[in-house]
Amino acid sequence: MATDFSSIPIINISPLIAKSDDPKMAQDPCVLEVVKQLDKACTEAGFFYVKGHGIPETLLEEVKDITRRFFELPYEEKTQIKMTPATGFRGYQMIGENITKGVPDMHEAIDCYREVTKDMYGDLGKEIEGCNQWPRNPQKFKALMEEYVSLCTGILSPPLIPFPIKSCCKLARKIMRGIALALGGSPNEFEGQRAGDPFWVMRLIGYPGVSTVNGTNVHKNDIGCGPHTDYGLLTLLNQDDGINALQVRNKFGDWISAPPVPGSFVCNIGDMLNIYSNGLYESTLHRVINNSPKYRVSVVFFYETNFDTEVEPLDTWKTRANGTKKFERAVYGEHLVSKVLSNFVEE
C-alpha cells in the first residue's frame, strides 16, 4: 500500500544481478540485503530507482537520443508508421492521441508490443496481433531497439553472462527474482506458467516543453500523461536527464517527484504484481507534467506476465499480507487489451 513516502529510494542491485542465477542466491547475505530494500520500497512506494543494473549507460543514452531524433522529423514522415487498429495498435501516435481516463495526453509516442502472430492466443490476442512498425529514419532504429529489448528469447537458459547485461528483459527477470524472494516465495515464482514466456510492451515517448511567449509560459500544467497505474509486473523507465516531470502519488494524495538519476532506471510495480502480492505491493498512481521549456523523451519498458496467464494472489499472502485474499483472478491479456482499447476513447 502506498504510504506517506516523500521520496523514492535508490537501490544498488549489483549483488542481485551477480547472483540471480545461482541456485543458492537466497543464502547470500548481500543478495538478502538487496531483497530487504526491494521489499521496503515495494511496500512503501511501489517505486524505486535501480543502479548497479549492468546495462551500459551508453546504451541508455543511445536509445533516448535516437528516440529524440525520430520525434524531430516532420509530421508526414512520422505518420508513415501510424498506429491504427489494423496494425495491432503498434506504431506512431501524435500528440493528444493517447487518452488517459478520458483526457488527451500531451505526448507523442511509438508503441511496441511483443510480436503476436495470427491466432496465437485465439480471441484474446486478436486486437494486438501484428509486428512492430519501425521507422526507416533514423537509421539503425530497429536494430538498436531490438537490442535494448533483446526479444526475450532464451532468457530461461542459464547460465547468463553476468556483465554487461544488454537487455531489459533479462534485467527485469533478475529484479523479479529478487521481488519473488521479497514476497517470501522462491526465486522462481515469476517463471514457468506465470512469466516464463513474458509479454512485453515498450513505449518511446516525447513530451513537448512549455513554450514561452514574451517571457510567460503558455500551456503551463498541461498533463503529459494523466494519472494511471501500469498494467503488468514491473516497469523499467529510462527517463531524460535534467528534466523533473514524473510524479508519484502517496497515500495523502501528494504528488512526489521522481527526478532523473543519471544512469539509473526508475522501476515501478504494475497491476499484475499488485494482484500476485495480494495488494501488499501496490501499483502506484503516477503522472507526467513537463513544465520545462525542453522537449522530454522517455523510453519505457514494461515487463509482463505470460499473455494468457491467470493471475491470482500467491500463497505467500497467507503469511505476508496476514489477512484475507483480496483479489479474484485476472487474465493479463484481457487487462492489457481493455486498457489499449480505452487508450483512444475520449470522454
Ligand SMILES: N=C(N)NCCCC[C@H](N)C(=O)O
Ligand atoms: N503500458 C502502459 N502502462 N502504458 C501506460 C500509459 C498510460 C496511459 C494510458 N493512456 C492509460 O490510460 O493507461
Ligand SMILES: O=C(O)CCC(=O)C(=O)O
Ligand atoms: O515518461 C514517463 O516518465 C512515464 C511514462 C509512464 O508512466 C508510462 O508510459 O506508463
Ligand SMILES: [Fe+2]
Ligand atoms: Fe506509467
